[in-house]
């Protein structure tokens with residue numbers, strides 16, 4: 001299958017700042033990728049290059065096989081900025097009709113596009129009366145004009161409440177199922193975890209990690225934590241059996257262990273039988289994994 005987006009050894013400098021350094025990746029049709037990174041990591045620079053808004057110094061980039069910014073590439077790619085701004089006096093339908101006309105498409109398709117993003121009920125209301133989530137949906141409807149094969153979304157869910165976020169990702173799921181490739185940036189790991197096919201972490205202009213969360217978890221190989229609750233009046237023998245544990249004020253034993261030691265440790269815990277009331281296995285959090293890969297380097 002031909003990738004929708006390929007980036008090969010992409011480098012971009014702003015004077016002395018190396019915003020992107022030898023970045024390579026490719027996205028297949030219908031895949032949803034999350035681009036994560038600290039402030040100044042190079043996310044916006046990468047998006048601007050994909051959209052053809054700024055030149056790059058070296059490397060190769062193709063959008064649906066075309067050079068970014070070429071007429072052919074621009075027909076295939078759409079962009080949703082983080083803060084979409086619309087005229088508050090226009091209705092959603094008027095706004096989308098206007099963009100359809102600009103694109104040379106039939107303005108009568110506006111209601112159908114608004115229905116696709118769940119705004120049919122508000123199509124004739126002024127955008128000034130819309131919530132932030134509804135405005136994001138107008139933005140998404142706008143990006144769908146011309147059936148692009150690549151959507152580039154800059155923090156599309158920032159400022160949305162949890163239900164609106166979930167609804168927004170539901171919309172993206174439907175689009176990717178139809179074959180649209182989605183590249184979105186986010187600072188919220190918990191939301192991209194379940195809703196994207198791969199995670200790309202940029203740090204200091206370099207692509208430092210790429211894969212599913214399970215891949216990244218395995219590669220980071222961070223320690224896991226076991227919490228063991230002693231049975232009533234069994235705290236002392238249990239603590240004696242696990243000298244490596246830290247006993248908290250809550251009476252729980254906290255034992256940190258490498259992934260490879262998890263099963264042997266579980267065997268030791270279960271061997272204590274009646275000493276143990278309960279235990280929990282706490283895997284490294286998404287934030288731990290992200291911090292592992294993402295260095296700030298003072299930026």
Ligand SMILES: Nc1ncnc2c1ncn2[C@@H]1O[C@H](COP(=O)(O)OP(=O)(O)OP(=O)(O)O)[C@@H](O)[C@H]1O
Pocket residue numbers: 014015017018019037038039040041042043044045046299
């Ligand atoms: N036009 C510019 N001129 C000079 N330096 C720039 C320019 N644009 C970006 N940079 C620098 O390039 C680096 C990458 O910036 P970029 O905006 O791509 O980061 P980002 O990951 O999008 O950050 P954020 O999450 O804050 O939006 C930063 O050091 C930034 O200061």
